[in-house]
Amino acid sequence: MTKVNTSLFTESKNYIPGGVNSPVRAFTGVNGDPLFISKADKAYLYDADGKRYVDFVGSWGPAILGHNHSEVAQAVKQAVDNGLSFGAPTAIELEMAAYLCQEIPNLEMVRMVSSGTEATMSAIRLARGYTGRDKIIKFAGCYHGHSDSLLVNAGSGALTQGTPSSAGVTKGAAQDTLVATYNDLASVEQLFVNNPEQIACVIVEPVAGNMNCVPPVEGFLTGLRALCDKYGAVLIFDEVMTGFRVAFKGSQEVFNVNADLITLGKIIGGGMPVGAFGGKKEIMQHIAPLGPVYQAGTLSGNPISMTAGLTTLKLLNKAENYQQLTQSVDYLTQGLVSLAQKYDLPFTVNKVGGMFGIFFSQQPVTNLETAQQADINLFKKFHALMLEQGVYLAPSAFEASFMSLAHTTADLDFVLAAAEQAFITLSKEDK
Numbered sequence: 001m002t003k004v005n006t007s008l009f010t011e012s013k014n015y016i017p018g019g020v021n022s023p024v025r026a027f028t029g030v031n032g033d034p035l036f037i038s039k040a041d042k043a044y045l046y047d048a049d050g051k052r053y054v055d056f057v058g059s060w061g062p063a064i065l066g067h068n069h070s071e072v073a074q075a076v077k078q079a080v081d082n083g084l085s086f087g088a089p090t091a092i093e094l095e096m097a098a099y100l101c102q103e104i105p106n107l108e109m110v111r112m113v114s115s116g117t118e119a120t121m122s123a124i125r126l127a128r129g130y131t132g133r134d135k136i137i138k139f140a141g142c143y144h145g146h147s148d149s150l151l152v153n154a155g156s157g158a159l160t161q162g163t164p165s166s167a168g169v170t171k172g173a174a175q176d177t178l179v180a181t182y183n184d185l186a187s188v189e190q191l192f193v194n195n196p197e198q199i200a201c202v203i204v205e206p207v208a209g210n211m212n213c214v215p216p217v218e219g220f221l222t223g224l225r226a227l228c229d230k231y232g233a234v235l236i237f238d239e240v241m242t243g244f245r246v247a248f249k250g251s252q253e254v255f256n257v258n259a260d261l262i263t264l265g266k267i268i269g270g271g272m273p274v275g276a277f278g279g280k281k282e283i284m285q286h287i288a289p290l291g292p293v294y295q296a297g298t299l300s301g302n303p304i305s306m307t308a309g310l311t312t313l314k315l316l317n318k319a320e321n322y323q324q325l326t327q328s329v330d331y332l333t334q335g336l337v338s339l340a341q342k343y344d345l346p347f348t349v350n351k352v353g354g355m356f357g358i359f360f361s362q363q364p365v366t367n368l369e370t371a372q373q374a375d376i377n378l379f380k381k382f383h384a385l386m387l388e389q390g391v392y393l394a395p396s397a398f399e400a401s402f403m404s405l406a407h408t409t410a411d412l413d414f415v416l417a418a419a420e421q422a423f424i425t426l427s428k429e430d431k
């Protein structure tokens with residue numbers, strides 16, 4: 001790390017646990033030290049020492065237009081002039097809700113919250129209140145935020161830190177969380193059979209992005225739909241990451257499957273804190289003040305977040321944007337695969353729309369077990385070599401990468417040239 005970065009990190013550790021406000025930022029997953037970011041623009045991050053990086057983290061997903069998009073920034077500046085927060089209904093939150101319901105399949109009503117964690121926690125409470133059942137099914141390696149009952153075999157930072165099932169979660173909170181294997185319908189059906197009429201919902205990342213990027217195999221999501229119908233459970237698609245990322249209308253469109261409840265976050269806040277959950281009216285009417293399932297939030301529907309989010313969504317809403325994202329992902333990942341072959345390195349990629357994952361693995365990665373079988377040490381070395389050359393990848397082998405509309409072919413060629421240098425170094429070390 002360079003001078004200013006080093007002193008900021010040293011100082012931060014005195015006041016903030018681990019020097020960071022979210023564990024995955026700490027770079028422990030790559031045995032490094034975090035960069036302190038001073039500004040971001042288009043496809044680039046600039047660290048505290050002024051060094052530029054081509055960024056594939058995109059604030060963990062939201063920056064799909066690229067950083068600091070001028071129209072979003074302008075709209076936010078105007079909204080700020082009217083006040084930051086009112087704790088009362090606004091026209092902009094109505095506009096956001098109506099827009100989401102118009103664009104996202106099966107979203108008839110939606111409640112805004114302030115994070116993805118709140119969205120999934122509330123959706124689960126709602127599913128429990130609606131069905132009168134206690135147990136839920138999640139998948140090993142999927143991450144749905146940090147509420148107690150979901151920090152069981154979780155992905156993302158929890159997995160990276162080696163604490164997929166967090167300390168501090170009581171047995172009571174965890175006992176109703178049943179864990180199945182991603183892409184394995186038999187493991188789900190077994191849980192339904194073993195817990196008759198007790199399972200309120202299945203919650204799934206339709207494309208897993210918190211054990212790196214792991215798409216659903218053919219029939220997995222439709223199979224979940226069928227199992228939920230058969231056993232009377234609610235199907236929750238956690239689209240906090242995949243919403244507006246894999247396609248404008250999300251995973252339901254890509255995989256042609258209907259969910260009962262959908263959670264959103266990240267992109268719908270355009271870089272501001274946000275989350276949302278919604279779905280069929282019949283279920284959503286159980287939420288307070290209409291129904292008995294309580295859910296609330298001081299800053300929910302915050303006008304600045306709504307403005308940033310809605311402006312982002314309207315700019316995104318063009319088929320050619322998703323063609324561009326897919327083409328950019330294809331260009332980069334095909335280039336990486338060819339280079340890895342050239343230097344005889346084990347390498348595989350997964351991708352859907354604007355998200356992708358790279359693995360130092362010879363076998364396809366379809367679940368947590370195969371993601372963990374990839375060569376994590378090789379990834380750590382690759383990460384360091386890329387960072388040195390000005391490419392910012394997620395500091396963990398268990399995080400998906402994100403393309404933005406601001407990444408140019410020149411940026412991607414720069415990244416491929418850096419990757420070639422990194423692969424040359426890695427292949428020499430390998431021998």
Ligand SMILES: Cc1ncc(COP(=O)(O)O)c(C=O)c1O
Binds near residue numbers: 274
């Ligand atoms: C799929 C998924 N669900 C939920 C969350 C939680 O969102 P947040 O970090 O905004 O609480 C995240 C990311 O953190 C996520 O990737």
Ligand SMILES: N[C@H](C=O)CCC(=O)O
Binds near residue numbers: 025
């Ligand atoms: N993978 C997480 C969200 O998608 C990363 C964000 C965080 O935990 O800080």
